[in-house]
Amino acid sequence: MNHSRTESASRDSTPDEDVVTLAHGAGTGHTRSLVDDLVVTRFHDDESETAASPGAVELVALDDGSAHPVGDGDRAVVVTTDSHVVSPPVFPGGDIGRLAVAGTINDLAVMGATEVLSLTCSLVIEEGYPVAELESILDSMQATCDEADARITTGDTKVMPSGDLDGPVLNTTGVALVSREAVVRDAGASPGDAIIVSGTVGDHGIALLSAREGFDFGGPLESDVAPVNGLVRRALAAGRVTAMKDPTRGGLATTLNEMAQKADVGLELDEQAIPVDDTVASAGEVLGIEPLDVANEGKVVFTVAPDDAEAVCTAIREHPLGREAAVIGHATEDHAGRVVLDTGLGRRYLSEPEGQTLPRIC
């Protein structure tokens, strides 16, 4: 009845407003409004953003975690957390253990923290869960840690009664210590910066959905899940990276929209330059799903100062996980906060996928 009040409300009015929906877990617009409305408004503390007294802990809000200046302020402790529920728990190219370790290492890496001080592993499983499967997940976690030169240093195990939990829930939290100037925020893109993606997009999401549905597309479809901290380290050493992010839930489309909004720049993409595996592209067409809209678990998007773009792209290509890296566009003053896709035939805004694209694949 009070129309003006409705308009100023920050949460969309939808029939689902009273209960949580799967769309709330999809990592796109819906998740952000749930998180923004319920969580951030409670836990955010404006005062801390400007706290300048010596020794005060200043919170630097980062999209994938938080950074906490310590000591005389020249260094920062960086923290990130992620809970993983994935169906199926073992999929082509990986499993929930590899996903959990790589996901957290990658969240640290895109904040500039490529050396991990501590990874935690907290596991919730159901009564009756096969010990052999648990062992396999733990082995996979350890192998992924080895690849990334990281270690699980503490953990926790809880068991729920039979019937209460479908599949394991795995939380990994990562902690790193970095020099404060090394922290890279995802809001740092400037007009003129080149946009670089470290390889083909859509592999994880399309591979999982195909596996779940039992489709066979005639070619190998595998998740790209991998820890990218080594690749990021190489990129950072090669030139001025102004922002970076791992395009997980919601895919490249969501990630670029977030980067554009946070930096208040336009991001213009050359669609032909975006690397997409042929089988992934065909599978996406059959499934009716855009590879740009689904999760990647071993990729990074960078914005890079224009003069350094070639050097950074070359450095990434020299890493085993970055062989198909490409410059896919650039940041502009125009279209601030939006992503523009040049298809070769014309230009259109690339919006982020709405609602539930692929539940439980992250």
Add this chain to the structure above:
Amino acid sequence: MNHSRTESASRDSTPDEDVVTLAHGAGTGHTRSLVDDLVVTRFHDDESETAASPGAVELVALDDGSAHPVGDGDRAVVVTTDSHVVSPPVFPGGDIGRLAVAGTINDLAVMGATEVLSLTCSLVIEEGYPVAELESILDSMQATCDEADARITTGDTKVMPSGDLDGPVLNTTGVALVSREAVVRDAGASPGDAIIVSGTVGDHGIALLSAREGFDFGGPLESDVAPVNGLVRRALAAGRVTAMKDPTRGGLATTLNEMAQKADVGLELDEQAIPVDDTVASAGEVLGIEPLDVANEGKVVFTVAPDDAEAVCTAIREHPLGREAAVIGHATEDHAGRVVLDTGLGRRYLSEPEGQTLPRIC
């Protein structure tokens, strides 16, 4: 058939060996063998324990978390993690939100880290979960943070399809930075040390079980769930605390057995001196459950150098959460690795509860 091999095996041979059982989540002997066998053997790295090269990250294994020397080694980053599944999610005296925040703050506190740098909040909920209940949990988390002068700085939300998850799963990970000499290990008790408990034991476990079963014992039964970092800070300032631990899953009996084993001392208790609320004691008798065997969520057990015992106990009593603190015994050279209970009529070993005492109340 191979008897000697069976004896040397570290895991008990039980019919349940191939699948996870509820007893694996009870925090007593079974959980420790699951954790020891599956997790620790994979993730533990002996080399790091002795790594002495400058700048090397040495892992200090702590029961409730890990400590990582940083910089020139005078300080340590302390990390702990805990996933919470509790039934019912709202109970007399608290809820899962308060439990998660207090639990993690308390795990940091008993390692000597009473000032929290970062708390993470990772939430897994089921589709259809009422938003109002979620808001209530988040409010409770924030209120508990305020009590402890801590903040949630980063988080994550995942949604599982309807029917896949009974009740929310809440992970909280805590990070703190402390001077390295302030780190208190749970293995530090020496013969002669006094044993102090900060208040009545068994309140949380008995209150939850009573609530779940719908029993009414004629008196108020409330969980003691609370953040104890302020109380611990006061104790540490008052005297030489040689070890401390929060007696959560498995209760005081399990905690003291662990402390005795780790320090290789005997711990001798005066049963009459152990504070137990009258209603808790009656309820425990009716339910057939020992208050010493069930979880506490706002208590700490200390061992303290003998000369400082009175000062530390007095300091704890001056804290609102420690008014019923008591010296309940002392460490001995005899009975190394065991807990001896003097009942007033005689002495017996106090063993830790085996198997599933109270599932899902932590």
